[in-house]
Amino acid sequence: MTLNRRNFLYQLGLGVAGVGLVSALPATLPAAPLRSFQLPRSLPEAQGISSVGLLDFVNAVETANLNLHSLMVVRRGMVVAEGWWAPYAPALKHTLYSLSKSFTSSAIGLAVAEKRLTVEDKVVSFFPNEVPATISPTLAAMRVKDLLTMSTGHDKDSTPSLRNDPDGNWVKAFLALPVEHEPGTFFVYNSGATYMLSAIVQKLTGQTVLDYLKPRLFDPLGIEGADWETDPKGIDTGGWGLRVRTEDIAKFGQLYLQKGMWNGKPLLPAAWIADATKFQIQSKGGSRPKEENDWLQGYGYQFWRCRNGAFRGDGAYGQFCIVLPEKDTVIAITSETGNMQGILDEVWNHILPAIQPEGVAAKAPVPLKQKLAALALPLPTGRAMSPTVAKVSGKPYQIADNALNIKKVLLAFQNGSCVCTLQDDQGEHRVVCGLGSWKQGDTDLSTAPLKLVPTSVPKETRTKIAASGAWSDENTFTMTWRFIETAHYENVICRFSGDELKLEFQKSLAVLTNSKDNRPVLEGKQLAAVSQGK
Template sequence: MTLNRRIFLHQLGLGVAGLGLIGSLPASLQAAPLRAVRLPRSLPEAQGVSSEGLLDFVNAIEAGKLNVHSMMVVRHGQVVAEGWWAPYAPELKHTLYSLSKSFTSSAIGLAVAEKKLTVDDKIVSFFPQDVPATVSPNLAAMRVKDLLMMATGHDKDSTGALRADSDKNWVKAFLAQPVEHEPGTFFVYNSGATYMLSAIIQKITGQTVLEYLKPRLFDPLGIEGADWETDPKGINTGGWGLRVRTEDIAKFGQLYLQKGMWNGKRLLPEAWIEDATKFEIQSKGGSRPKEENDWLQGYGYQFWRCRNNAFRGDGAYGQYCIVIPEKDTVIAITSETSDMQGILDQVWKHILPGIQQGAIATKSTVPLKPKLASLALPLPAGQASSPTAAKVSGKPYQISDNSLNIKRVSLAFQNGSCVCTLQDDQGEHRVVCGLGRWAEGSTDLSTVPLKLVPTSVPKETKTKIAGSGAWSDENTFTMTWRFIETAHYENVTCRFDGDNLQLEFRKSLAVLSNSKDPRPALEGKLMAAVSQGK
């Protein structure tokens, strides 16, 4: 069970009510390593940021139902606004999807600085045992730089081919793909290319990207507990799968804003920062004309260029590290949205115009502080109770044969909660749902069916979860299970009809795409009725 979000904020001085607390600490304490140091806090207007613009941003993304999970705005190195939509919370990591790519790029930058490789090194030189029998001229010409700038020469993303490889050798599968274009000349967004950067780091250092980054980047920034998904051979996926906290994203952006310097020490070369974040190649994406499209502003080394002369790392469903050098500002956002451009639009519309050169007179009437302190995602709609609850509570239902191998289901209602127990071929799995609230805990249910890419964190057997349920009608109980260190959730609908139960799963990605969940509806019968031959 995680700490209550409000208690956590109060104890650590993280909430908006505690703004400025850390900034007033002695410099010696601010320089302490890891968790003793976080970014200092300040009032928005003291750093030249309009509270009104920040509030308008929050209201706009809520009105647009953009399903943002967290936000943090940093100006002049000071956090001026931060918020988590419950049950998401400051102490929780969040899956980054392709924002992971910018961290992998940074590992290459560190390896270049340590003279372990150059961006002009040929890819085939690192993996002579995995190259195909015949190496095409385009494959032979492919450089580290081409991987970095998504210009490998492939006509399409190679990730699917890697995951489908029967030998589970992703490096060999990547090198076996046809390279239709001259490397360096043709942009295609290719997570397999970033995977290869990760594989190269592991090849030349003997460490995973995660292990390599820990002493060089994560420890100096005070990033603790990061984890990363792997391929079947233990190589970090590189292009996705990293999990860190919202403030860690902000720190990473601040490092790039400060051109690689952190607490007076250089972590990344300034020349690398410049190369990684400038226009290297024309990018593709989005459906709008270039002047309105943040996917057509160009691509660097695993960073996107943005409108307003900004740059960003970003990941699927709205994981953002936005750096605006001309405004000395960093914005970190996590979410699960189908409208990634929509979130950026609201940043440019509301936050950016409110950033001024100097301090702004404080408007005490702007209700930003209470708004940020009370953010929450919607609970399932309906009533906390139904006459059916007492009739079915704790009674097991035998489930007909199904591809999920679920054999038995029961729901127990008591003390303002519902405990849902699923029994399958792996054992029993329990999820606690609050009625009219979120109940936080952990589960050994797999998150893989919910995700865009079916890779997992090594040795992770339990996942943090927050559950809530409601009766949408007298005989229908609906639960939302939020896997709160991922971007995703599950809607589970239980329909009771006499001795019968129908149970349906719908993952959030199906909700976003307005599609049917691929998993079957389950049909069950009350076991007492089964034993009586009904």
């Protein structure tokens, strides 16, 4: 993973793993619709891809613990393989992190096509009321194109300065920053630059990027239910915060592969797509030499160039839209990994050589079908029950004063599940955990502590969750709470000793980086003579 650019940073009835078994379908028959429009499905071999290569890819990413959440491979416009690692599922949206940038870029392309602006327009021209009293020559020179190519002239990512602005005026905060380099000459991955593209769209159209894209791009592609995190002023964050489904990512890539054409109609100008996906400026990132490094192949308009003639949009922890024009192939991936280059390496090692120009021998891809049907993330390890259950179930624990303001904790074990109740100054929050399985539901617990950037979707008060728990030893009960429309999860570890409880939170980003979660360990004592659930 390129850390220098990441600093800012129900099941649908298709099987237990939430997978569409395209390999079980006739060669050109569309699968049953999930939404208003699906890409057609096909057998891999019918579209010139070896199912053995696809199977090798899935096995390789699992062996390397790259923690994929979903995969979709599209060849010649047809989905030839798709899978979701349970409890992730086809109908769930997934946070895109910086893959959002490619959608923001597309909004600029549409606005350019509508002659609302040009890429040569100066950034300061859009915000006369937000510019500093003295405009430096470098700020005055900054163009929309420089925002698109991450060459604003800033020495470092502007995002922290935006988020820390006391007035919540991110536009003004961006324009107030020193511009140390001549715009267009110095690449720095800068999510604040993408935010400014979003702000420009909203300034010109009176609509958020999400609302602007809906009739122009999302509706024609059949992308439904998308949402986007916003800044304190209601401007979409642009550089992160979009949530769509895995197939929506694939459709977006297919649109770019088809040079903006969709169902015989142009949605985006081909000239814009050519400019957006070609080498515009030398990029930075990664630790390997250029010939082995997909972060040194150049940057376009919020798209990365790749090895093997490909380009991609991508987001932190492995959200990918990979387009291989020479192979007529699109690959959509969601995940939570610390090794994004590792995922790309396995694409080049296994999927790329599986693509044949003249097709491959037709055969029933049974092993691939079985593998995709069984995809699942690991459950917490341990036993479903412990002798300690009788001593703690339904017994509330009074928690000592803590920074999270959690007052009481109660675990109730019954009917193959555990209901965990946390009471804080906002009320009670319940999570139902399966024992040896995932229990799906929703929660009003905040996901902000788990994310790179603590921005939120407007008016979202509940989050989809899948939870499971197990006794790792007689006195330790560990729950895994997966927030399944994000990339993240957390482990909640309850250690019992006599009438005492210690509860520790361990977010997945801390697990990924082998670091300590910054939330306190909660300590409490069992309250006697209190009825269950109080």
